[in-house]
Amino acid sequence: MAKERYIGIMSGTSLDGVDVVLCEIDATECTLLSALEYPIPLELKSDILTMIEGKNTLEALGTLDHRLGLLFTQAVGALLIRENIDASSIKAIGSHGQTLWHAPTGEYPFSMQLGDPNILTARTGIPVVADFRRKDVALGGQGAPFAPAFHEFIFSNIKSSVSVVNIGGMANITVLGDNLIGYDTGCGNVLLDMWIAEHQGKSYDENGEWARTGAVDYTLLDKMMSDHFFQEPYPKSTGREKFNKVWLQEYLSGHTHNPEDVQRTLLELTAMSISNEILKFNPDITLLCGGGAKNTFLVERIKALMPNVEVAISANADQIESMTFAWLAYKRVHHEKVNLKDVTGASDNAVLGGIYA
Known part of the structure; x- marks a missing residue:
């Protein structure tokens, strides 16, 4: 044809x-x-x-x-x-x-x-x-995510075990194998974009440079990672109706935080929630795509959290x-x-x- x-x-x-x-x-x-x-x-x-x-x-x-x-x-x-x-x-x-x-x-x-x-x-x-x-x-x-079916179509020629992670506002993972697996891992860029817009008037944190100036608040990170969404088995999907300003404010309530430390912690939340899911399948290669693949600090953190997995940016990632x-x-x-x-x-x-x- x-x-x-x-x-x-x-x-x-x-x-x-x-x-x-x-x-x-x-x-x-x-x-x-x-x-x-x-x-x-x-x-x-x-x-x-x-x-x-x-x-x-x-x-x-x-x-x-x-x-x-x-x-x-x-x-x-x-x-x-x-x-x-x-x-x-x-x-x-x-x-x-x-x-x-x-x-x-x-x-x-x-x-x-x-x-x-x-x-x-x-x-x-x-x-x-x-x-x-x-x-x-x-x-x-x-009703989501749909990208895994397309990932299977375009990446099935890769012989190694492969996972594909799309990092948009939300992030989702595809695991290629005998049975196709895919689901949303949680927030991608959405909280990072929201926080920098509120505090610096920018639409996104280019290359994660603002996040680099902060320090991870591990108490806050642990609380956010305990959210039930991250514990749920797949299939699962999510969006702004879940990960939004109200969600973040509930975790920040009652504490004083430096804005740059919150940004750094949010970046670690995205990196950790993604890497935790990838490591469940122990692939040889993980391909990153979506806007988050351009955030060099985020990519660095994903690589650091899973040193035994080769991480690369896919062709036509955007x-x-x-x-x-x-x-x-x-x-x-x-x-x-x-x-x-x-x-x-x-x-x-x-x-x-x-x-x-």
Whole structure:
């Protein structure tokens, strides 16, 4: 079968931008052709966070859905213009949407992503595949993470035992083997980004340089690591509805902390919660991807915590997540099930996503 062109869009929990990729895909390969990071306006980012914090109305919800649909359209348009690509050459767009709330357990489980795909297809003229998570949830799964299925597709040629860790706002691990294993390990960049924004007005701690100036508060670290999420068995997934300002304030309550020491401790929390999970499987190699793979101090700490595991940065580390949704669009267009039930706990693998033509 000839290769087809797909666009993937990902806007993650870190809210640091919309990642857009153009890929050529067939049954055996997904090749990255070009990529673009499109900024999220500060006002829109603020409104997303306000809604996640529970300050919303139905009108605000509908408005935000529309605004995100426009944002994703602008991001795709920017890529098409920059690369001089004819929209008719694109088979489909895979749009993850912006997660507002992820609650896959409980009496009425759900996962909510916004960014109206009808706007995206109407304005680009390209079919859109969206709403990937809810079929998995309907089948009793966590609806996340989805990256492990794509990691299996692109990294299965590696002969050594391999784990892959994606560090975005949240972090997730994939363990490749006879049975695919994958789950969220907990917070990735989300608390680090939140804390430096509050204390230094920066969107992220470049290379972990601010964290380097602080000292680990081991009492605080031990308390945070005792959180029940880190003790739960997989399958499991999480998001900002769990790891947020309220969560952190509960652990900081009643104590005085230097801001740089909190940042250092939060970085150690991310490194330790990731390395603890990797070491359960004792792989030969761990590949890091996502925005956190650019944080040199975080990578140093992960390596230091597991000296017997080779740690490397994957190819296309920044684009793996958005490539995932280009590939998931390919799977949906070809009506192929996605191998996720062992990852999410769903009762069966399923064809995921709806097509908006």
